[in-house]
Amino acid sequence: MSNSELMPIGPFARRTGVTPSALRFYADCGLLPPAEVDPVSGYRYYHPDQVARTVELRRLREIAMPLADAEAVLGAGPDEAVRLIDAHVARVLGDAEAVRRTAARIKAARTGEAPGPPLAALAGPVLAAAVEQVLTATAREPCLPVLGGLHVEATPEAFTLTATDRYRLATRTLVPARPAPTPWSGTIDGDELRSSVPELRRSATVLVEATAHGLRLRPTDREDGHEHLCRLLSEEFPDYRRMLAELPEPTTRATVPKNLFLGALEANPGRRISLHFAPGRGVHVHADEDEPAAVPSLDPSPTPPLASPPGSAPVRPSGPLPAVVTGRDLRITFELTTLHPAVSTAVGPDLMLDLRGPDRPVTLRSADRGDLTTLAMPVRPTT
Known part of the structure; x- marks a missing residue:
């Protein structure tokens, strides 16, 4: 090994983000010995090949992994290392939950709660x-x-x-x-x-x-x-009840099979989804290619939901969705990250949408169970 390749402990510490005192500790416990030690001065020198191991050791210690476990991870193959890291994280999370419960009891006892x-x-x-x-x-x-x-x-x-x-x-x-x-x-x-x-x-x-x-x-x-x-x-x-009370009456109403609706959304990879609600002709779903500006949020501070997994895998339909649409013909555009969670959260096989125009909140709920209600804001229609 050429001496010109070796780094004194100071530069090596700066390169790896590990303090010189920690490097000395790791060397003394045999976990990370230096490549060379000057027999006269005692100076420690490290090789560039040791950088990756040192950085990984630093990261393992940052997640509070004990030295013995860190040494096992460093010496393991990729699959075993992943297993050991996952086991450590599970222990830490379990300990944290136990600490949280105990702390809550201590606070309750201290306050006489x-x-x-x-x-x-x-x-x-x-x-x-x-x-x-x-x-x-x-x-x-x-x-x-x-x-x-x-x-x-x-x-x-x-x-x-x-x-x-x-x-x-x-x-x-x-x-x-x-x-x-x-x-x-x-x-x-x-x-x-x-x-x-x-x-x-x-x-x-x-x-x-x-x-x-x-x-x-x-x-x-x-x-x-x-x-x-x-x-x-x-x-x-936020005063969401006032916001709900002030919503205008819907001008368009549609009842759509939930899984078909989800399948249509997932079949369109666009960032925005445009919907065309046509009485007598169902619901047309397609990706919106334009970049309309976002509508203001559902009030000074609030707005709508996300999802629980659907009961069965969504079907990816072709053509318009079979739907019962009443009221006005309406085109409306959503961010996919707003609409998809709102649809997938719905309870039951059929989804009812109450629509009030292209720039007003849409109410989504189960067609036959009203205990979960979602509001979703559209984006401004393209011009």
């Missing part, structure tokens, strides 16, 4: 599905954290979940097995609710209780079930 009267008793699998469906309408925006939350409203008659990302809005209403004694509403952290879904799905009945700082979700039928405490967000949720 006790659950108030139960808001609702709900079937766990139904609540899990509703949370997943509605949370697809959330968005991660640091300036508007409320868009990452799920708004919960409990009344004696209904338990309603709502979310919006300003271009879509999803709301689903569940009928509680045990009604709330008093009305309650608040916006709950979406990530914490999302983490509760696997537990909810395994529970026949879940009791939803309000606390001073959020919601407690407690399985009532399993001794091994973990309760979840989900944090209340302080920001005010």
